[in-house]
Amino acid sequence: MGSIYGDIFRISTFGESHGKAIGVIIDGCPSGISLSEEDIQEYLDRRKPGQSKFTTPRKEEDLCKIMSGVFEGLTTGTAIMVMVENTSQISKDYDKLADVYRPGHADYTYQEKYGIRDHRGGGRSSGRETIARVIAGAVAMKALKELGVNISAFTQSIGPVHVRCFDLEQCALNPLYMPDYEAALVAQDYVSRLIGEKDSAGGIISCIVRGLPVGIGEPVFDKLDAVLAKAMLSIGAVKGVEFGAGFAVASMKGSESNDAFFVKKDENGKRTISKRSNNAGGVLGGISDGSGLIMNVAIKPTSSISSKQFTVNKELEEVELEVGGRHDPLIVPRAVVVVEAMAAISIFDLMLRNMSARFENVKKVYG
Amino acid sequence: MGSIYGDIFRISTFGESHGKAIGVIIDGCPSGISLSEEDIQEYLDRRKPGQSKFTTPRKEEDLCKIMSGVFEGLTTGTAIMVMVENTSQISKDYDKLADVYRPGHADYTYQEKYGIRDHRGGGRSSGRETIARVIAGAVAMKALKELGVNISAFTQSIGPVHVRCFDLEQCALNPLYMPDYEAALVAQDYVSRLIGEKDSAGGIISCIVRGLPVGIGEPVFDKLDAVLAKAMLSIGAVKGVEFGAGFAVASMKGSESNDAFFVKKDENGKRTISKRSNNAGGVLGGISDGSGLIMNVAIKPTSSISSKQFTVNKELEEVELEVGGRHDPLIVPRAVVVVEAMAAISIFDLMLRNMSARFENVKKVYG
Amino acid sequence: MGSIYGDIFRISTFGESHGKAIGVIIDGCPSGISLSEEDIQEYLDRRKPGQSKFTTPRKEEDLCKIMSGVFEGLTTGTAIMVMVENTSQISKDYDKLADVYRPGHADYTYQEKYGIRDHRGGGRSSGRETIARVIAGAVAMKALKELGVNISAFTQSIGPVHVRCFDLEQCALNPLYMPDYEAALVAQDYVSRLIGEKDSAGGIISCIVRGLPVGIGEPVFDKLDAVLAKAMLSIGAVKGVEFGAGFAVASMKGSESNDAFFVKKDENGKRTISKRSNNAGGVLGGISDGSGLIMNVAIKPTSSISSKQFTVNKELEEVELEVGGRHDPLIVPRAVVVVEAMAAISIFDLMLRNMSARFENVKKVYG
Amino acid sequence: MGSIYGDIFRISTFGESHGKAIGVIIDGCPSGISLSEEDIQEYLDRRKPGQSKFTTPRKEEDLCKIMSGVFEGLTTGTAIMVMVENTSQISKDYDKLADVYRPGHADYTYQEKYGIRDHRGGGRSSGRETIARVIAGAVAMKALKELGVNISAFTQSIGPVHVRCFDLEQCALNPLYMPDYEAALVAQDYVSRLIGEKDSAGGIISCIVRGLPVGIGEPVFDKLDAVLAKAMLSIGAVKGVEFGAGFAVASMKGSESNDAFFVKKDENGKRTISKRSNNAGGVLGGISDGSGLIMNVAIKPTSSISSKQFTVNKELEEVELEVGGRHDPLIVPRAVVVVEAMAAISIFDLMLRNMSARFENVKKVYG
DSSP: OOOEEOSSSEEEEEOOTTSSEEEEEEESOOBOOBOOHHHHHHHHHHHOSOSSTTSOOOOOOOOEEEEESEETTEEOSSOEEEEEEOOSOOGGGGGGGTTEEOTTSSHHHHHHHHSOOOOGGGGGGSGGGHHHHHHHHHHHHHHHHHTTOEEEEEEEEETTEEOOSOOGGGGGGSTTOOSOHHHHHHHHHHHHHHHHTTOOBOEEEEEEEESOOTTOOBTTTBOHHHHHHHHHHTSTTEEEEEETTGGGGGGSBHHHHSOOEEEEEOTTOOEEEEESOOTTTTEETTEEOSSOEEEEEEEOOOSOOSSOEEEEETTSOEEEEOOOSOOOSBOHHHHHHHHHHHHHHHHHHHHHHHTTSBHHHHHHHHO | OOOEEOSSSEEEEEOOTTSSEEEEEEESOOBOOBOOHHHHHHHHHHHOSOSSTTSOOOOOOOOEEEEESEETTEEOSSOEEEEEEOOSOOGGGGGGGTTEEOTTSSHHHHHHHHSOOOOGGGGGGSGGGHHHHHHHHHHHHHHHHHTTOEEEEEEEEETTEEOOSOOGGGGGGSTTOOSOHHHHHHHHHHHHHHHHTTOOBOEEEEEEEESOOTTOOBTTTBOHHHHHHHHHHTSTTEEEEEETTGGGGGGSBHHHHSOOEEEEEOTTOOEEEEESOOTTTTEETTEEOSSOEEEEEEEOOOSOOSSOEEEEETTSOEEEEOOOSOOOSBOHHHHHHHHHHHHHHHHHHHHHHHTTSBHHHHHHHHO | OOOEEOSSSEEEEEOOTTSSEEEEEEESOOBOOBOOHHHHHHHHHHHOSOSSTTSOOOOOOOOEEEEESEETTEEOSSOEEEEEEOOSOOGGGGGGGTTEEOTTSSHHHHHHHHSOOOOGGGGGGSGGGHHHHHHHHHHHHHHHHHTTOEEEEEEEEETTEEOOSOOGGGGGGSTTOOSOHHHHHHHHHHHHHHHHTTOOBOEEEEEEEESOOTTOOBTTTBOHHHHHHHHHHTSTTEEEEEETTGGGGGGSBHHHHSOOEEEEEOTTOOEEEEESOOTTOSEETTEEOSSOEEEEEEEOOOSOOSSOEEEEETTSOEEEEOOOSOOOSBOHHHHHHHHHHHHHHHHHHHHHHHTTSBHHHHHHHHO | OOOEEOSSSEEEEEOOTTSSEEEEEEESOOBOOBOOHHHHHHHHHHHOSOSSTTSOOOOOOOOEEEEESEETTEEOSSOEEEEEEOOSOOGGGGGGGTTEEOTTSSHHHHHHHHSOOOOGGGGGGSGGGHHHHHHHHHHHHHHHHHTTOEEEEEEEEETTEEOOSOOGGGGGGSTTOOSOHHHHHHHHHHHHHHHHTTOOBOEEEEEEEESOOTTOOBTTTBOHHHHHHHHHHTSTTEEEEEETTGGGGGGSBHHHHSOOEEEEEOTTOOEEEEESOOTTOSEETTEEOSSOEEEEEEEOOOSOOSSOEEEEETTSOEEEEOOOSOOOSBOHHHHHHHHHHHHHHHHHHHHHHHTTSBHHHHHHHHO
8 A cells, every 4th residue: 555646647556676567557647648658768768777887787778668548649538557567677686685684775664564575676665666657757747848837857966066056958968967067077076986985875856847837736735845745755765855945944034034025027017926035945835836846855875885784684683785786876867857757746636636726717617 | 625634544624713613523533542622632732822922922722622523531433523613813903914915925825726815814824724733633642652652843943043962851841842951042042032123933843753663654655754744844834854864864975874774682682673873764665664763844934024024915016014913933832743743643544554564464353 | 434525525524413513524615606504504404304294303403604614705715614513412312222232223333343332313323414415515516506517306206105207396395305296195195104103114216417517427436327326325224326227227128228329409500419318327438428317216214213123232132122212204305405415516526526537628727 | 537446455447448458556455465367367267258159259368467566476565466468359340430429338428528539449448447357356355255255246137037046056057147047047048039139138236245244334435335336336337236125125114124133142152143134235324234245236238239229420420330349248247257356345445444443453453
């Protein structure tokens, strides 16, 4: 229990790292959205390993197949199933891990919760599980773009190296997905050193949503930021989330943190309400306020490191462990698209829920 | 839509700041739990205003009434309704706010989302809404205590003033609910100064959960930390949440952040698995790992400040605003019990969901 | 667990027969619907006891109070709470029933399920629980009428007496709510005789929905008829439900039961698809087909009868029982409005869900 | 929206008649249940076409593959995905149906709801969709059997031919799955005649559940019978459902329909509460009462008949239609296992929900 997410645009995911396939059923996707395997593959390729020396050298093609819910290039309104078959998984690498609890991993907690676990490559708790999220995110993103909503995530920091300037086009040009050419160079140097030390790095991913209409979010529990917070923390390796000024707001005064409203005129003289600052990060009372949504997410260093670690096995013996296999020294760049995906799924779902907030919209559809 | 929370222990809340009452229906509470109005009142009194000069001088007795679901002192397994009637709300104070959007508040977003809003005291987006959460939290807490689970939240920082030592008993002795006598004095001085400046302060609340069994949390989406993150961000004024080392983990190396497992022996020679550090904050792969759960929550300064602010009204005119009324210069101490309540509701719900994780537990109940 | 119903227009009910109050929170009701206590009271008065000699002579005023979610006569989009305080409940009447399991009632099953029960007047399993349903139904009905959807239920049969003609206006003119003057007379005679015998009667309620747009219902599980079937069977005393030709369809041939489509022209020459018969009862593949929705519901005779019965008590002793109190010899006429209410709630919820079925509707709202 | 079913044991289905595959994700299945593809195939083979001249001669092997959630023969507690690839579907047979609305089918309503439909073989509204239900039902059945719960459905009537005696073992021996040898002969004769007339037949399926503990069902909305009613009506071709005496109860008197309780002693002198009759069908107040659960389901005649029919096409023209392809003259025998499957899924889900009804059970699991 726990592999279903969303209220209207609902996704249901399955699959273990070394099982037959990983995939997702999307229920509640509106009909009439143009959708192809290429649309989805584009996002999957961004999370694919082996893209640079900073990600695992494992070769995984991760090709997706649409199995249902799309007819003649359009979504039909019925359940969409998309999956990626696991092809290059070598299970024997993991046999010696069957009885050992790797530090930082979910081996111990799965074993205790369920009394059994598929230990191969982390089983269900593997990062490969995010394939299903990226697929569903790609579908949501397709719809959101048509609605004028744009979601971009990028690397804000790697270990101690923070970006200092912001050029979103730069992201695709460096393997760390940082919007700052110089910071990216320094960060690459930092990670290269960690690779030499058989160690790993973490970082912060930022996500910005533009074009979101005012009114998205369902108080008092399914607030926009509350829903996104859950979405983010549901991604393995995420240890914190903040919106707008985030934790920094705790040391501000009210007169500083309040964003003053003003009236903005566009070139045609059209007047709209805007804010002079955005400490709120685009959300007031759990509802989007028309400013850009700003969210930061803390990612822990990869738990799988090659250096020697102390741990415990199933028989409650203390043992030494050297995790073999091919691991990412850093998952941050590959996690960027996962953050975007979970944001897209959550926001599209809330936009569909918001459709019935006003009775005049109900009459617009049925009138 | 959005006033229902939880999957098995499900709460449904209602009520506006200046409406007739605020309350909650709790559906799915197990039968046979001893419950009285006093049990609940104890928690409500902790969020009650007027407790010190650092909270609003409004007098609100906030007395709760159990309306259903309890018979002869025990929960019956049917829906429990508890409410607090609004008695001392003076609506006319707020009449001049009917058309003005207060900075930092949800006035503008509610108006845009619904096309109508109850402007009196913030209506549904008022902090008084948390009364319903505290009621439900008190019920969950009653059950959790019997199961050996203990939840304590406290003030970690007020503005720039952080606690430096940790004595939980100290919390009840100072009006700021800080576990550090000296820090509390400094913080009181800081807030007193802000009151003089007609300004307000924020802070960080920490929450620690002890006694949680291993295995709580439902991956891949309803992970323990994911569910708690949503619970926290659903509280008005919260702008961020982190677990264990939280945002600090982003700049650690994997060899630092991984918590090593070891085997602990108790006085009777019983061996259990434990961790040498707790950067994970008690959760691995979204499931409790038997260590203390550690969570920090960032609270923004009270948005209602008495000093002059610039804003906009419904007619899209820029206006000056001085928020009158009786407001908290600081909501952190009153929010502590709300954090505990939302943690309790979420954790008890996940414990009930976990009951069916193993078939051997199903057989234990039906055998 | 089990007192929450619906997906978007979600209702959460509470209250025992002899508790302090019975009521409902409606979450997800669109904003901007005009709503008053009178709108609701009109429906409550139809289920009120004491309307004729065929219903219980108990005096229950059942006056409703709107406690939240309505501001200046309009729904605000936030949770609506409405309740009826219990005033005339005399608990001592029921004391002798504390340990006895009445035949046909839920006394035994509640006791076994929860280990405790509020025995006064049936507690949570009392027919008074339907007050909450009627309240929520009245709200849904208000919205449905504005959308052109009309729901009418009536008494199809009482015991062996079936209606033979159909004049809906007749219903309000006889105490049994039958659309056939003569059948109503015969049925009144039948029930009068049963009253003399300290016995009770059952019957069939039919419900017709007109004006429902094509397309309502969410296959494959939340089909229009499936959702309505659950709604009906959730009403106490209902033992069966059927749509269109219903059980009779089982003995038809395909060539008889298939409803042929044809093209209907209205006075303006507008062509629409219609059906020559309606064995399907207005639903094809779980989706409304534009014909009138037809549903029949079987109601068992009132379980509380004054004649002597054999039963068992909590101590597993066989005892004789004479149920005192003031009971309906027949609940069918009072259940008519409950059937309408549950149909209204279910249909309005499905209409809201259907809003996002097509992406063109999503763009209509956000465009 | 609508392809997810259940609250704890939650299933999510996908697949069109002529798409690549049909299948299901089961989320929330407890860990530690032994499960193989053979366990599931056994049930799929019962719904497989081509078993006799009374079912479609189409050859569909319908072999299932477990894709996730099972490790070394045991469920792991994580999402179980099982699918059947579509192999023998010949789409061109259906090309001429692309624009025609078949009577009795969902062609018209899907087109109107979604603005697009996969017309091949009925697309998502095809009877092949029940493959996913049978798979999930097989898994639930595996667990239920270990808990002592036994579910058996059988054919009660075919057209006008009703069974008169009841020998469950007889069912497997005749192609109509009737528990009465003679009735089965008469019914076969009846259907043979209809085949000659290019017509089709309907019938009634009965389902009996034995061994269900007292206490299953979650009032006031998720009552055992309410949940089952939805489950049954969600199956295509079902037009009605009734419990115990069902519609017949409407013409009984209370003194007849009430089932008297008595105390039953077994050979060891153990005393339990039992009922002298079972008009209630095993459910009181929406909760199982320990008697056998009895449910009848009305199945309409197959809508696809080979004789000429009048209908309408997408261009609103009236046309004549002869449905070609290979169709069942009768789906009742193949639907028996679908009824069992939906009953099993619903009952197992309610049993898992009931685990937390009493706090003493919560303590049993965590104590």
